[in-house]
Amino acid sequence: MKRIIAYFTGTGNSLAIAKSLAEKLDAELISIAQIVKAGALLNADEIGIVVPVYMYRAPHIVLQMLDLIGKTTYLFAVATNGGGMGVVFEQINSHLNKNGKQLDLGVEIHMPDNYLPFGGAMAEEKQQKLFADADQAIERIIASVTFRESKIDCTTNWFSRKIIPGIFFWMGYLQVKSMDKSFKVNDLCTGCGICAKICPVDNITMNNTRPQWNHSCEQCFACIQWCPSESIEFGKLSKGKKRYHHRAVTLKDMMNQAGR
Ligand SMILES: Cc1cc2nc3c(=O)[nH]c(=O)nc-3n(C[C@H](O)[C@H](O)[C@H](O)COP(=O)(O)O)c2cc1C
Ligand code: SF4
Numbered sequence: 369m370k371r372i373i374a375y376f377t378g379t380g381n382s383l384a385i386a387k388s389l390a391e392k393l394d395a396e397l398i399s400i401a402q403i404v405k406a407g408a409l410l411n412a413d414e415i416g417i418v419v420p421v422y423m424y425r426a427p428h429i430v431l432q433m434l435d436l437i438g439k440t441t442y443l444f445a446v447a448t449n450g451g452g453m454g455v456v457f458e459q460i461n462s463h464l465n466k467n468g469k470q471l472d473l474g475v476e477i478h479m480p481d482n483y484l485p486f487g488g489a490m491a492e493e494k495q496q497k498l499f500a501d502a503d504q505a506i507e508r509i510i511a512s513v514t515f516r517e518s519k520i521d522c523t524t525n526w527f528s529r530k531i532i533p534g535i536f537f538w539m540g541y542l543q544v545k546s547m548d549k550s551f552k553v554n555d556l557c558t559g560c561g562i563c564a565k566i567c568p569v570d571n572i573t574m575n576n577t578r579p580q581w582n583h584s585c586e587q588c589f590a591c592i593q594w595c596p597s598e599s600i601e602f603g604k605l606s607k608g609k610k611r612y613h614h615r616a617v618t619l620k621d622m623m624n625q626a627g628r
C-alpha cells in the first residue's frame with residue numbers, strides 16, 4: 369500500500385510532525401512546494417497533508433496542491449497552528465468537494481506560534497509542553513489513519529467560526545502575495561543568500577548581494593525567521609522579537625522543501 373505525507377512549512381512545526389508521521393506510517397514524505405512546481409497528479413492509496421494555519425485558513429499553495437490530488441481512497445489533513453485553527457478544514461474540504469473528493473480526517477495540533485508581528489518565540493518550557501502534547505496527538509493520528517476513521521476537528525466558538533474568518537479573509541488572506549512589501553533588510557545582512565535558498569516558492573532573488581522580494585509570497589515567514597544574522601524586519605512589527613524555528617528541522621530540510 370502506498371502512503372504519501374505532503375507538507376508545507378515556514379518554521380518547521382509542520383515538517384517536524386510530517387516527518388514523524390511519515391516514519392511511523394511508513395509513508396513517503398513530499399514537499400507541497402515541489403508537488404506544485406512539478407504540476408503532476410499525485411496518486412496513492414492514502415494521502416495526508418501537514419500544513420500551517422494562516423489567517424484561520426490554509427496557505428494558498430495548499431489549495432493549488434489539492435487540485436493535484438489524483439486517485440486515492442483515504443485523505444487526511446493535519447493543521448498546525450498557534451491556538452486558532454479557524455475554518456481551515458471547512459476550507460480544505462469545500463475545495464476538495466469541487467474536485468469530487470472529500471477530507472476523511474482533519475486534526476489540528478497546537479504548536480508554537482510563528483507569526484512574528486504578534487510576538488517572538490515563546491518560552492522554552494511552553495514550547496516543550498506543546499511538543500509533548502503534539503507527540504500524543506501524533507499517536508492518535510496514527511491510530512485514526514490505521515483504522516481509517518472519519519472525523520474532522522472544528523472550532524466550536526461561534527465568533528471564531530462565523531465572524532473572525534471573514535475579517536481575516538478580507539483584511540489579510542486576499543493580500544498575502546504582496547504582503548512581502550513589508551520585508552526590509554538592514555545593514556547586518558551578509559549577502560549569504562540563505563533566505564533566497566529556503567523560500568519555498570522562489571519569491572526571493574539576490575540583487576547585488578541583497579534579497580529582493582517579488583510579490584508571490586506565501587507569508588510562511590521562513591526568510592525572516594531563519595536569517596542567520598536576523599537582518600530582515602517586517603516593518604516595525606518584528607523589531608526586537610526573538611526569532612523561532614523548530615529545533616528538529618534544519619536549514620538543509622528547508623532547502624530540500626524548496627527543491628535545492
Ligand atoms: C502568516 C501567518 C498567519 C498565521 N495565522 C494563524 C492563525 O490564523 N491561527 C493560528 O492559530 N496560528 C496562525 N499562525 C501560526 C502558525 O499557524 C503556526 O505557528 C504553525 O505551526 C507554523 O507552522 P510551520 O512552522 O510549519 O510554518 C500564522 C502564522 C503565519 C506565518
Ligand atoms: S539570509 Fe539574511 S543575511 Fe543572508 S542574504 Fe538573506 S537577509 Fe541577508
Ligand code: SF4
Pocket residue numbers: 378548566567568569570571572581584585586587588589590591592
Ligand atoms: S518570501 Fe519569505 S515569507 Fe514569503 S514565501 Fe518566501 S520565505 Fe516565505
